[in-house]
Amino acid sequence: MRHLPLTLAAAVVAATLSGCSKPSTSSQADQSAGATAPAAALSDADKQKILATLPAPYNTADLSNGESKFALCSTCHTLPAGGPNMTGPNLHGVFGRKAATSPGFAYSDALKATGWTWDAAHVDTWITDPKVAAPGAKMTFAGLKDPKDRTDVIAYLMVQTGYKP
Ligand code: HEC
Numbered sequence: 001m002r003h004l005p006l007t008l009a010a011a012v013v014a015a016t017l018s019g020c021s022k023p024s025t026s027s028q029a030d031q032s033a034g035a036t037a038p039a040a041a042l043s044d045a046d047k048q049k050i051l052a053t054l055p056a057p058y059n060t061a062d063l064s065n066g067e068s069k070f071a072l073c074s075t076c077h078t079l080p081a082g083g084p085n086m087t088g089p090n091l092h093g094v095f096g097r098k099a100a101t102s103p104g105f106a107y108s109d110a111l112k113a114t115g116w117t118w119d120a121a122h123v124d125t126w127i128t129d130p131k132v133a134a135p136g137a138k139m140t141f142a143g144l145k146d147p148k149d150r151t152d153v154i155a156y157l158m159v160q161t162g163y164k165p
Contacts (some may be wrong), residue, residue: 042159050159058120058155062148066156069149072141079160088139094118095163110136123157124150 042050052059076088083090089105099116100107114134116122126133127150129143144150157163 047159050163051155053165054155054158054163055120055165057151058158061152061155063152063156063159065149066152066154069144069153070156072144073153076139076141079157081162091157092161094123094161095120095158108136108138110134111138120154120158123154127153
């Protein structure tokens with residue numbers, strides 16, 4: 001999975017190069033590169049189907065509010081499988097995973113030492129105030145204080161990161 005961004009970069013380079021020699025087909029080439037991107041978006045119907053399978057209260061969360069609140073996270077985190085680590089780790093498959101174990105990311109000792117396995121309750125505590133949840137961890141985020149915003153953003157994360165019940 002970690003090779004995907006490289007593959008994608010190669011595809012983009014290839015698309016760009018072929019666009020140079022054949023300008024008339026460059027937009028087609030760009031589209032096909034996009035179609036194979038790991039970020040391939042779920043349709044709204046797909047999202048609602050996944051939402052309905054989540055445990056309460058997440059199954060009735062407001063995904064569009066979750067998506068807009070995730071804007072606070074997306075400067076540091078990507079969600080699709082094979083997405084890059086940025087200031088924070090890629091979060092695909094985070095639910096059910098031990099904290100601080102996404103390959104290729106340099107976590108703080110503080111987060112490693114928690115021994116947590118990420119479930120909704122742990123993510124809820126973490127994003128309420130990371131400094132309090134795991135003192136010394138390096139997620140510089142003030143915290144989401146509204147419980148409904150946290151529920152919505154967690155549901156959005158579950159839908160977008162391949163959560164399995
Ligand atoms: C300024 C950058 C930044 C922002 C904004 C941010 N994070 Fe993070 N996040 C990090 C970093 C850095 C870590 C790793 C922390 C460590 O190692 O101590 C992390 C870790 C995490 C983890 C644990 C990942 C793992 O593999 O154990 C989760 C879950 C998470 N963030 C969710 C969120 C959510 C949800 C938001 C928005 C509500 C958010 N983060 C906002 C930088 C950020």
